[in-house]
Amino acid sequence: MNQSRVQSPAPHSSSKFFHPYFTPAETEYLSEKQRGKLSVTQEERVRQNACNFIDTLGARVGFPRRTIATAQNLYHRFHLFFPRKDFNYVEVSLAALYVSTKMHDTLKKTRELLAVSYAIRFPELVAKSKHPAGIVDVDSMDPTIVENDRQRVLSIERLLLETICFNFTSRMPFPYVIKLGKAFGASKQLTKLAWRLTIDCHRTLVPLQFPPHIVALAALYSAALLSSFEQPDGDKSAHEIAEALGRNGDWEEKYQVQVDDLEAIAHTLLDMLIQGAQTQTLNTSPRTPSSPSTNPSPRTSHPLVEPQPSTIQWNTDQLIRLKIALRAAEHPQRQRQPLGSADPSALYSGDDIDLLGRSEGTVRFLFGPPGTSDDF
Template sequence: MSRGQSPGPHSSKYHHPYFTPAEVEYLSVKQRGKLSAAQEERARQSACAFLEGMGARIGFPRRTIATAQNLYHRFHLFFPRKDFHYVDVSLASLYVSTKMHDTLKKPRELLAVSYAIRFPDLVAKSKHPGGEIDLDAMDPQVVERDRQRLLSVERLLLETICFNFTSRMPFPYVIKLGKAFKAGKKLTKLAWRLTIDCHRTLIPIQYPPHIVALAGLYVAALLSSFELPQPPEEPGLRSPQELAEILGQNGDWESKYQVQVDDLEGIAHTLIDLLVQGSQSQTQNTSPRTPSSPSPNPSPRTPHPSTESQSPSDPFDADKLIRLKIVMRQTEHPPRVRQPLGTADPSALYSGDDVGLLGRNEGTVRFLFGPPGVMGHEIQ
């Protein structure tokens, strides 16, 4: 989003690829309104699950789904939740993401799939063998109204990202870093699944993708070693315990990969909280109204039905995850203070004046692809 100048006939808005935890907390509270933090989290998970369901039905690649989830999170840093239904914002986010990753679908196509997910009774009446909804059989005014609403939110989304269509994903880094740290195939696969779940949180809009990927490896190593017997050594590979010890302490790897151990610990706590939430959930279904993931690919939060029942020895058991968090708190490093990008006064982001200009046709607005001061005095 932008860090704007004073409002007026002419203004500039700067895209900020990442936000500090303090910025995220401030803006989240501001847009949450009267909702509690728990209600906000439920709304966030409903939207993420809905996007997972859309992606699974259409067959979108993971990058399209993950980017849509990121766009949804970013949108609600600047627009109140009470003013928008999560389905409208989710559909607009997915539409923009399909453009960014060249997996384009028309708004009507997205609406048809969304109706099939949201209204199972319409699917039961559909004569289509694939269970799709025939939009021609629906009230054309309803469909057109929903389409216009999608396009309206899309415009706000585009201004929110300052028309910057750059999107870097952490998934390729998981493979590269797994090889660099000599992680086994099973551990790297778990890290990949954890990185997928990271996009259900605000982590990817706070940290660059290589840090998110390395945190996925760190959490995977913790989950694969905490209160578990050590597996037989594999020649040339590090054990999960060894990898967890390396990434849990300061070392040369921090400067080599431009990351700090307290970053990994902060991400780990957020991700483990998400796993606890999923473990404590009593229902595992594909409804977009629950935090469960309908993706055919299992994740640590939403395993296949055959593995849903968790035993005390299961690494994703809620009690065990809580014990892991307690142990981590005892040895964690103090978090450093992260400064906002650029040299502008951080309070400029919070004035609310430039946010109020979004979506309006008043004056001339320049949308710039980077924050001021990052690349010299001017944006290059």
């Protein structure tokens, strides 16, 4: 008598591809998809709060700028694939910084990061702490709370690693700023401003849209514009660089960049500086609450830190006039083609959130977008 053999279903198998850069159209589509009921203004406010939190925490720990900037990039990338309403931006920021420390070999334990974060979020606990560095002694806190926070950070870390397909390669624009400044004969002051603008670029989605050498050159161009606009007796090198990079030339082929890329990034930086200048004007006193919520909401009206770009030196009217002048003389924006042929958001379904800490089926993580990676 033959018995039928019951075969178990084959384990689920899928592939996920790493997208090093996205077109502006892709980032707009993905951001809108994950924004939920938040307005664009609310989303930007949350993004700036997260960037400030990462910056503040990283500075207190003593991380180099590359670790802080990469963490901000990881935060932006994470919310291209996962809804903002499902995650606390403080926890995502901590996980992003933790992953960044691994990428740049500046590793700190999660408990160390949590201790510093508690000091930022709950300054009243610092007064009770006996730690000489002025951070919260986690050993004196409820161990259940600390462990729950640690596990949550580690759970988000897994999702972050999946969004980069475990690709720990990280190229930063900062070294290019110095090299390009020398190549174009920029003054030391102008190069310093370009460096600071490069830092501010990581508060935006620009590093997810352009390679680092383009980001660096755009920061130099923006610095030249800010230093030469309505300043006939200003930095001579700034006038020359702004004029050279503001028109088509041999430099485009030499540096593998086009003038419309620089203008697009310059507009993004100007928008951020205008917002920062307006915020600075409205704030006549510190706005950091003495006891922020333990579970901040994206809709909270009391952020941990007010958004403040590091380069606010110009008033709103000056920045708006520069933006209008740049818009009047800008070149047509070309249509950028995506690196892959598939919708990148389809590679990270919302079901991934339910798989925290689990391994379901077989997943291949490839270091390039569809069409550029080798399939075996």
